[in-house]
Amino acid sequence: MFQVMRNGENRIDVNFAGKLDSSEMRVALDELGKQSEGIEHGRMLYRIGDFQLPTLGAMGVELSRIPQLYRFVRRFDRMAVVADKQWVRKLSEVEGALIPGLQIKSFERDHEAEAEAWLEH
Numbered sequence: 001m002f003q004v005m006r007n008g009e010n011r012i013d014v015n016f017a018g019k020l021d022s023s024e025m026r027v028a029l030d031e032l033g034k035q036s037e038g039i040e041h042g043r044m045l046y047r048i049g050d051f052q053l054p055t056l057g058a059m060g061v062e063l064s065r066i067p068q069l070y071r072f073v074r075r076f077d078r079m080a081v082v083a084d085k086q087w088v089r090k091l092s093e094v095e096g097a098l099i100p101g102l103q104i105k106s107f108e109r110d111h112e113a114e115a116e117a118w119l120e121h
Helices: 022-035 056-064 066-073 086-098 109-120
Strands: 002-006 011-018 042-051 076-083 103-107
Touching: 002 022, 011 022, 022 056, 022 066, 042 086, 042 109, 056 066, 076 086, 076 109, 086 103, 103 109
Parallel strands: 011 042, 042 076, 076 103
Antiparallel strands: 002 011
């Protein structure tokens, strides 16, 4: 499951659980681009449920769209990642350290209110 919802002028919320194959990855990336159109200095709340690594085909689709993903990420200043698994939270923060201009902070599932508050600062 991959859902993207616009939540105000400069925010999107993403819910993800399960495993993505190549066709689902295409749809997910298209939806991220569509929902983030017109956003500047945006905020993103990314809820990750039962996460499984994407298929090799899905990773290939993602790699083929690096220019599109770069334009997408540049629309955002902050991303709060809410996840149960510690390794997912840690990986998210490492990713944030590698992306200039984007702050990523992770939160445990039962700390979503803190994630919301952090996004608003």
